[in-house]
Amino acid sequence: MDELLEQFLIEGRELTQQASDDLLALERDPSDAARIDSVFRAVHTLKGSVGLFHFAAMGAVLHVAEDLLGQVRNGHFVADRPVIDALLDCISCSETWIEAIAAAGSLPQGADEDSRRLQSALKATMARDVAVAHAPATTEDPSWLPPFLDRAADAVTVTRAANHALVALRYTPSSDCFFLGDDPMALARAIPGLVAFGLSARDAWDAPTLDPYACNLIIEALSTAPVDDIRAVFRFVADQVVVIEVAPGNVAATSIEQPQGSGEIATRTLRVEAGRIDALVDIVGELIVAKNALAHLAAQVAEKDATLGRALDASQADIARLVGDMHRDVMRVRMVPLAQTFRRFPRLVREIAGKLGKTVNFETVGDDVEADKGIVDGLFEPLLHVLRNAVDHGIEDAATRLAQRKPASGTISLEARRDNGQIVVTVTDDGAGIDPARLRAIAKTRGLMSNAALAALDDTAALDLIFAPGFTTAAAITDISGRGVGMDAVRSKVVALGGRVTIASTLGSGSTIRLSLPQAATVSTVMTVRVGTDRFGIPMETIAETARVATDRIIPIRSGEAFVLRDATIPLVSLASLLNVAGAPRATDVKLLIVASGDQRIGIEVDGFAERIDVLLRPMTGLLSGMTGVLGTALLGDGRVMMILDLPELLG
Template sequence: MSQELMAQFLVEGRELVAEAARGLSALALQPGDAAAMEACFRALHTLKGSTGLFDLEAMGRLLHAAEDRLTAIRDGAAGDLDALVAMLDQVDRWLDSLERHGRLPADATAIGQALAGHIREEAPTEAPPAGAAWTIPAEFAGLAGTALRYVPREDCFYLGDDPIAIASAIPRLTALRVSLRAPWDPSEPYDPFTCNLVVEAVSAAPRAEVEAGFRLVADQVQFADLVVPKAVDREAVAPEEVAPGDVTPGEVAPEQGGGARRSLRVDAARLDRLAALADDLVIAKAGLAGLAAQVEALPGGHALGQALRARQARLDRLAGDLHATIGRVRLVPLAPLFARFPRLVRDIAGSLSKIAALEVVGGEVEVDKAVVDALADPLLHVLRNALDHGIEDPARRRRAGKPEAGQIRLAARVDGDQVVIEVTDDGAGIDPVTIRDLALQRGLLAPEEAARLDDAAAIDLIFAPGFSTAASVTTLSGRGVGMDVVRSAAAGLGGKVAVTSTPGQGTQVQFRLPLAMALVRILVVACGTETYGLPLDAVVETARLTPDRVVPIRSGRAFQLRDQVLPLVRLADLVGAGGAAAAGQGERVVIATVRGQQVGFAVDAFVDRMDAALRPMGGLLAQAPGLMGTTLLADGGVLMVLDLAELVA
């Protein structure tokens, strides 16, 4: 099989494992959840069918056993779902092996048989529904080719199978017979959701080609090779001369629902290129405002300048809609990423002789694909730390009055235009005193610096490069690499990460990341010879103050805005632009909301308002405080967009 087909199988396989895991989680909470049961069946059945495209017999047999177990549970058999969870974990490991090595491990058959046997302890394998004996129908006499008998499962509709569509796709069909598996009982109500059909057919195509069309339902079909007796004229039964009452391959085709949702897989690199072009378009159209101003300044150019501004307004709307649409196309749910962590948490906890359970919330939240792709390693670092440094061993938890099993919660939620992802554990927490002492021992802080640190700042030291609380190097920790990488990864995505902890009660690591690629409306202001961008969603209004409205308060200044007295700070002082305020002149002020309070920022001039495609800070400026990101101006210059909340912190 081609590498492209295998790559697609791996992507779809992980999605199906995640869907089955969500269904099992729902069934654990509510055993009678029909929708969850159907979702599990659909995911496992589809994945089992896909294994038929590759030499993955061990995986296919294990998934078939899981289907049997689900059938028994749905029919009322007792038993928990632990064996099915273990099956999904093993399939996930096999997908990892396929991705890394292109094949299943050498022990896949043995492991698959052992797991399948464990699964079937409470759900014996059903006999093939097609039955052991099959009498070729008399009407097939004289036909040559591949005969088949397809007996769909009674619950095939719940699994997403369409028996008639499957039969109609048989290549070079020369005969077809559809009958009832069992006579209808007129005393019983008709059940449209139970399949009672038997499909028998003959195809002139090679057997391998016919079998390929039934790979998703291979356990429900029987095949036989038909040979025309010598007394029969072969030319009389050639597939090209089928009797008018027979079905030819082109006459029956599955209908495509007009309202069905269509999807298309697109290479991520193409989407990235499209997004970059949309950013460039936003930058390019921003130059029209300056061009319109120049035209209006020409003699008799006012009308032309106004017409140009009208065209610019329309281009603004179109470019904004295009940018937003591309941003929505790039959105993907967090569920497939989150679904990989429960198994990893169990494996890591087992290697540490600890007991831990992971609760996942918010997998339905959709974020930009770049965020999802970059989050796997940072989240894994955080979960490892929670298990290694946070969750205590069972004996210690008992002494602390806690349950033996530690609890870790991975949750995602939307907050405005950001996604907030939190990893919370109920472990030992972080002791700020210990952090200070370790920082002093390792020369990361001078004694006077350590004395000035409050508890929050001390805990923040875990993000320092080279810092580790581990006493020795293990396979999980002790090398001083981890949380600094986590912070760098968040900064590279235009976001932030912070830690809060209570000794003895637990720790929370919170990521705040951009939800999607979006345009930011900014106000461009001048401070001396420099220009900066301020996000307009934080700006309340702008004002011009006369000198008599500004009053000194201690070492600062304030001014009255209607019935409020607001602090006034020079933006140039905050950004280090230098220069002094002009004496005796009015001041231009931007009133912005900072942490719930209004603050006035004195600037030298209001330059422009514009839509900007914000790009996160990188390189040496990645950790610079007070910067949200950068954007390009129409003339190619770089404009830094400020984070006012951090500037006044």
């Protein structure tokens, strides 16, 4: 893909996200000047970048949206519900278009039509608001205006006498504008109907240190031309200009002061395409494998030449440490805040609730918790589904809620926190809750389980039925949820990310869906064991100790076996039988891994221990992801693939 277009897509997504964040914030506080400024800038910049390509339909909509926002910014219109709605529609459509451009390189079919529809909706809010526009001004004057009007007193008197409307403007060019090819003076020349003109310095002039290439000017002007004609002159630097209609009689005016230094915050960041980081992760993974091969080689050398072997060993240990550091740092680069996914939800929840005629307070907590980018991205779909369900099935309609003495609007909260190296994400609603009896009944009609099995389920297990494939609780298939994918899709997505999902619910007071996920793919140290001709990896943290017990000290107990270790009787299970593979016949002693299972210890019989190695654990994907007892796979130094076992799951 063309690099320029690629950049546009990245920026476009960020800008639409920024705009929608700002609009939602404005919905709560329509007078938040910083937000108004920010959304204006976002739309303005997006429009600018769209102009570089042939996406006329998109550019046209954004142009009208920018106009509307410009009016809001200058205090002509209030950002009330219809304005926010129209703008959000426009942003949401732009988002769709950006994705279409990413997929196909062009705007989708029907874009022209959508564009016209959105434009007229935006214009309609402006027409409607004309009355508001002429309402008396209540906002404070910007501090610069009165002194400027004083200086230009003669001009003000003359034009007042001639009954002209006056427009004041203050243009603070960005300090790097000369490099961008702007000439603020040329723009000043182009101001129509100029009646007063002033120049001042942003920072006091200092002749000895003046940098001729940094613009330090502030341009102020009074004009009798219509506001729109003046804005047209400054359309490319709209964010650097404040235009104010000076009210007749006194100097009262309507405006919003431009925040100082806005949009010029320099952050030291580097934007790198995720694919390049992934390539780096893969290389580090191979490096770990290569390092393991080196350990193997060192062992072989040591057999022939002990001194050389020790030297090689020491060098291998250094490399191992460095590779470990490198892996940790590379993985840290991939860590992003959950906010990247979370921030998309407020608008979507609002949309869903709107379609269903419900009002929902949506809050997010802990969006600064970080996780691997793959996990953060992968969470979007399952979380969206859970949130949809919460709005659709969880939150009752206002009448039902009021009848139950709940507030008319429901509350859904999305929370994330760190917990023991995992991240836990919960979605809690204060809706109707889920009736386990109803779930049992549905499972019965769908024939998901035998009656006896259903009856045996406790309420927690019955709630878990919601994740069963083919289970959909919606009585009516709605546009919102129930599109044939149920909560089972949520579970399989989360499991594919290496996580788990559970549900808790109290009838009448709401439900909580809890997702726990790994923070990142990690390097684990595993012990390799032999069973028959196969080798398997067991994560070191699950092994309490290893032991050898003479075969004649194994005690048969009914159908099983046990042995005594330090005065405790420990049951014995062979890994071969757990895995259903053929093991080697027992020699004079039995090799055992002692693992803790609950408060009990269990001895796992293996045919042999091999080396401890560091592996980059790859979770099972696709068809294999459902395999129980397997954590994932790892590539070995000699190129073979080894399965890493989840002993607690195998035993449980």
